Amino acid sequence: MxxxxxxxxxxxxxxxxxxxxxxxxxxxxxxxxxxxxxxxxxxxxxxxxxxxxxxxxxMGADETITQIVRGPLEDLGRELVRHILEVSAPGFARRGVFGALVRASDREAVRQRLRQTAEVTTIGPLRERLDGPDADLRARLVSAALLGLITAIEIFGDTDLASADAVRLTAIYGSTIQSLVDPACGGTGHASGSLPSSAPSAP
Amino acid sequence: MxxxxxxxxxxxxxxxxxxxxxxxxxxxxxxxxxxxxxxxxxxxxxxxxxxxxxxxxxMGADETITQIVRGPLEDLGRELVRHILEVSAPGFARRGVFGALVRASDREAVRQRLRQTAEVTTIGPLRERLDGPDADLRARLVSAALLGLITAIEIFGDTDLASADAVRLTAIYGSTIQSLVDPACGGTGHASGSLPSSAPSAP
DNA sequence: GTCTATAGGTGGATAGAC
DNA sequence: GTCTATCCACCTATAGAC
CATH class of the missing domain: 1.10.10.60 (Homeodomain-like)
Incomplete structure (x- = not known):
């Protein structure tokens, strides 16, 4: 400092x-x-x-994700995916920050850092912005979905995914994640009818 | 043998x-x-x-995923999520097979195994069953979405996710993944209108 | 504040005997 | 087929000189 x-x-x-x-x-x-x-x-x-x-x-946190989560909700899914693809692109400055931590996740201290970072940078800020039932669960699933994309690219090394057309990938997966952001307001393709009512679960 | x-x-x-x-x-x-x-x-x-x-x-592959992928397409998303939650549950026999490999992903041989396993057990079989454009990309994204869930639970150790109501989690995330399985046939909540036509991309 | 030297401890892997 | 004994490389930490 x-x-x-x-x-x-x-x-x-x-x-x-x-x-x-x-x-x-x-x-x-x-x-x-x-x-x-x-x-x-x-x-x-x-x-x-x-x-x-x-x-x-x-290995510091990625504050850009938090900024995106605090931005407009309409395009949140696509913006998040776009950012993940950006930082996962070869040659990016911070590329590998996440990968380095996951690859070292044999250590408990590292897992705790990963958990805490996801909570602070993504899940927490997102939860407070989500409308509708299961805000916490949906925020966690948005985080998980992003996690999967970055893991597939940086850990698994899926070159087909990394070299895919970013526009199409962002459109497809962005919409997928967006379906978690938008409250399931009936008849938008969600099987929300089968969801039990939003009874609070944790005593 | x-x-x-x-x-x-x-x-x-x-x-x-x-x-x-x-x-x-x-x-x-x-x-x-x-x-x-x-x-x-x-x-x-x-x-x-x-x-x-x-x-x-x-660390062998999970053949159950392949069986699910070869099953009916209507509930593929939910069935996959249900299975992930089942094998990630504490006390399950094979719990940790995936986690053990990811935590050891510092080694190139391990990453190759992870990549190959995802390709053979999930992406390949799924790709051949998907209708509509971008079958390969969508298959990879289904794999990535599952990857994220299992990573959040087994690597990050998100206990809130692991202890969440399995029925609700399966309904929500299963529908999310299902949106990747179903071809975007217009007006189901997908922003499929903004997708460029399925022109082959890579020169 | 920076460095040299060193020591303890751990862990994977090998050689060769029984 | 199994064991004993050993090698070698590495991380971590300390003591103390410049």
Whole structure:
């Protein structure tokens, strides 16, 4: 916060972020990070405590999703999909932030970060904006649907999906997600008639 | 194949599968597997070559999804969601097969397995059954949507999603996925009017 | 503030004997 | 077929010099 000098600490930060995103957490050694930053391995630990803590420090949340969720509701699905495709595109600056965390999800601390990030950046803000029944559940499912797209592209490495026509993909999957955003107001193709009434569930 | 005696090899297999699913790949040591199987660590490697090969050997595909995809199309979305919730339920026998692989997705061989499994068990069979334009893309998106749900529950550990009313969740998300299965035949709530005509895209 | 040197501990994998 | 003993690489952390 407010640091003016770009010192070893920052070079370690940058080196770690780059290598975690490119090679993954397990394959990236503290020695590699140190070498790329031009320091010794000991300094990496001294500044950040551990390799895991360094991972969590470098992998920040994507605030753009929150901004989109706070925007107009009519095109929310398409806007979210469009953004996911944008950040998943090869060459994008923050590409791999999500992938690096998921690939390191063997660690409980990483899973907690993923859970918390989804809750804070997407589910929470979205829940408060949704009308109709099951707002919380639908917000979670919007998050899950986005999660699946980004996982298919960045983790599974589905090149057919990544190289698909972004316009068509956005139109199709955006509409799919939009059906979760819009309250099921009868006869729009939703099987909303079979839904039980919106009785609050959790005591 | 055709082995009658349950020998050390099988005990190693069972021990590895249990521990990988419960504790994850990284947290499970070869020594632990060996101890649980009642053999020495050396034998584990001798039989399966490496810990990674043992993971791939134990983590088989879920053939039930393929059976569902080959079933009736009208309720495909709901049936798929219902099945995902079933296998993700605590206490289910195969719980964690998917999660164990994703949590180990730091390794390229594991990612390849995930990609191939999705292609063979879901995307391929589904693509051939879909009518209308963009069958391949829609099949991939159905797979991605399921992926997101299972990832949210098993990787992120969204307990609110896991403990949600299965009937409501199945109805909502099942309909969402069903909208990808059904060809967009105009006026069912889909913004299909904004879709460009099904012109082949890639030059 | 930064570095050298080092030590402990873990874990996968191998060689060769029984 | 199974075991014993061992190798090697790596992460983590500490102590203390410049």
């Amino acid at each position: 407010g640091n003016v000098t770009a010192s070893s600490r920052d070079r370690i930060f940058d080196a770690a972020r780059t290598l975690f995103e490119r090679d993954g957490f397990a394959a990236t050694g503290v020695r590699e990070i140190a070498a790329r930053a031009g320091v010794t391995p000991a300094l990496v630990i001294r500044y950040y405590g551990s390799k895991e803590a360094l991972l969590l420090a470098t | 055709g082995n009658v005696t349950a020998s050390s090899r099988d005990r190693i297999f069972d021990a590895a599968r249990t521990l990988f699913e419960r504790d994850g790949f990284a947290a499970t040591g070869v020594r632990e597997i060996a101890a649980r199987a009642g053999v020495t660590p050396a034998l584990v490697i001798r039989y399966y070559g490496s810990k990674e090969a043992l993971l791939l050997a134990t």
